[in-house]
Amino acid sequence: MAENILIVDDEKPVRQLLEKILKKAGYHCTQAANAADARRCLEDQIFDLILSDIVMPGESGIDFIRYVSKGYPDIAAIMVTGIDNIQKADEALRAGVFGYIIKPFDEAQILISVHNALRQRQLKIENRQYLENLEKKIQERTDDLRESGKQLKEAHVKATRLLASITSIIIALDLEDKIVEWNRCAEKSFGLTRDTVIGKKLSECPIGWETEKVLREIGLCKTSGQRGTLDDVRLTQQNKKERLLGISFNPVLGVSGKIRGVLIYASDITKRRHLESQLAQALKLESIGQLAAGIAHEINTPTQYVGDNTRFLQEAFEDMDRAFKSYGQLFEAVKKNAVTDNIIQEVEKVIRETDLVYLIEEVPTAIGQTLEGVERVSKIVRSMKEFSHPGVDERTSVDINKALESTITVARNEWKYVADMKTDFDPGMPLVSCSPGELNQVFLNIIINAAHAISDVVDNGSGKKGIIKINTRSNGHSVEIRISDTGGGIPEKIQPRIFDPFFTTKQVGKGTGQGLAISHSVIVEKHGGSMGFETKMGKGTTFIIQLPVLSEGM
């Protein structure tokens, strides 16, 4: 079934352009010229997604989206606006927006954002349904429990078992925030045993999550008696692993209907987020399509000069043939001992006219460059094959140097106008067990990031090309890849955020902010390696990747 999209914008041409793009992609669209109009549409139809302008006469797009996310939480929203303003973006994101598109936009941007938002929404709905189911089940059990005094004991055992077997965190608090229930999953996730926490206040427990946010939500739940949720709560476990939790806060009502406490369900959504980023990665792989234009250019260049040189060789051959014939005549004359001044002059004339001396010097070079051109084309084709390695997920023994080489080649058109490439590869690199397709994707992203960083400095003044340096080293157990650029560096303020999904400082169309998030998960999660960076403002940045030669546990 086609998704139903509501387009809200006060400018008719914008609405129509959006509708045209979306219709072509098979979505169903409805237009509204302002928020009031849009509110009416919401009453008549069910929508999956809203694309809304920010600045409109009447209610602003952001207020409208706030209204939507309260009343219609299942509708995803994307802001489309002419205002290029981080603050507004933040405000919009807080209002529950999935994406943010700045006018003017192009078709691809729209389609990618819509596709992403719809996918995110789907995942969110599924997750909620899952949680709700779970809650229902527990509620049923709890009801049973309350209902039959006879089966109390048995039920208690069941409930405990159930609580233990549930793979979500379950914590029950009384009105004073003292912990009354703490299941096995909670023990595991927080590294705190049931015995040590029961009876303690939640705020007193050393849990590495966003405590303030959680406590605020518990307070809200208690005062309002309403269910509340928090998405994407960060948890740093004791082993320093980062997890993401989706948490719901449920009021527990006594027989009288009065609140007795709060039940907290939290599920680990890290995996799901990874799934999402893998999906994103699938999208990324399509980005080879983006490289295609550059690769075509890389191939067009040698094709041009191979053609030119061959054409020259053809003409040169004709000239040489002429010279050869005239020498032939001279030879015949010599044999017959009948050499005349005429014949000699003729030979001289031909040599002069055909520029024979030049030809003899030039033809070998032309042949050499032709062969070089052919080699260049086949190298590109070979690299493309290696780069888009079939079976992305398959682990094989990979020659990292070669993988880097082919990534550098396919991406050449992306960096060559702004930077020179310097490589220093350890010839003794061992083969590394990994999935080459994914690894290439990581290298590609870092190289392109480097090119972008340099291009910003080049555009802003110096005009001179920068340098991208790639080193590899190995100590036998692990390998290290360092990719340095001479760009502007990463400002301290954004350093902690660059690995976040969808964090980008680039213009729409140039970056989606998924590159480093995906790279990080590929290197750390999938390959048990590490990934970090060193940076100095005004000097440049080095990304450092370490990979175990034999990745453990996979």
Place this chain on the structure above:
Amino acid sequence: MKKQILFVDDEPLILQGLKRMLRGLRSEWDMTFVQSGAEALEKMVGAPFDVIVSDMRMPEMDGSQLLDTVKHRYPNMVRVVLSGHSEEEMIMKTVKSAHQFISKPCNAETLKSTISRMFALREVLTQEGLKRLVSRIESLPSLPSLYTQVVELIQSPNSSIKKIGEVISKDLAMTAKILQLVNSAFFGIPRQISNPAQAVGLLGLDTVKALVLTIGIFSKFEQKQLAHFGIETLWNHSIKTGAIAKKVADKESADKHLSDNAFMAGLLHDVGKLVLVANVPDKYEEVIETIKDQNITLNQAEQLVFGATHADVGAYLTGLWGLPDAIVEAVAFHHRPEICLSNDMIPLTFVHIADGLEHHGNGTLSMEAPILKIDYGYLQKLGWVEKIPEWLKTCAENKEEGKNDG
């Protein structure tokens, strides 16, 4: 003097390849090869070139920056892009600074013939001032009503390529520009297309939309109206000449391609007038006054004022923009077809006839009142003099039809 030509490309192997490939022309062309925009600009100081052929993407100064600079410093130089990039962005970037576009890889013939044609063109117009004027032109002004129509059609969700093509083919300015684009080898389309609807179709609605709405390849006539020269009259005459040329071509059973070309050439034959009126209106006013004062023909007056006629100017523009040769030829010689030695039916044949019939078409014509503007010698050579009455009838029908249309 040998023709001076400058090649710019950041890839030295490309330059060497070109140099060898074009070696056969070394006695006619003086070729210089440089690796960057900065070097190119340096070379130009003191030693002007006739043609510059530049790569598009280069480090530091890219092709569009270079050609832009050249356009301002040396407007006379013919600017050609030779690029391996087909990205829309690049096309959009150079559409205004280059006269012609060739895509890599291109074969030797395409390159040689494009450049040779540019050189031949330098002879068509000898007035340096006029050359400079024409070389600078990015777009010609359209009739405001037609321009608005096209912009509206392009933005409307249910516009069709056919409709857009139809409106464009009523406007000489937009027709000329769209033919320039589609006939460039940049779009990977075989040369010599002479039908705007087909051209819009080949470029694709999205590209045309971007070109019109964001790059602004079309523009609107905004100059003050001249006292003695009506823009509408020029448009009327152009459209009618095109229509008659096509009618006569069809009557003489020309094939579809020739008949299309005849229409296009007819529409564009007086494009030189538009160039002059739009860019040097005061001088054109002077031309018209001179005609009256001295009782001479338009061509003579133009010669007096500019040292060239509107046919020369039009031919230079259409040639510079790489329009099909047959159209350039028709524009160049529409007043003096005898210059063309061929006895075949070519667009020029029909444009000359149609122009004569149309210029005269407002009065009543008879065999007794000879049609001054048609070259009888030329018609005689073709054996077509007897056909004139029949054509006149066709024209009259055409007029009737026009009336019925309102």
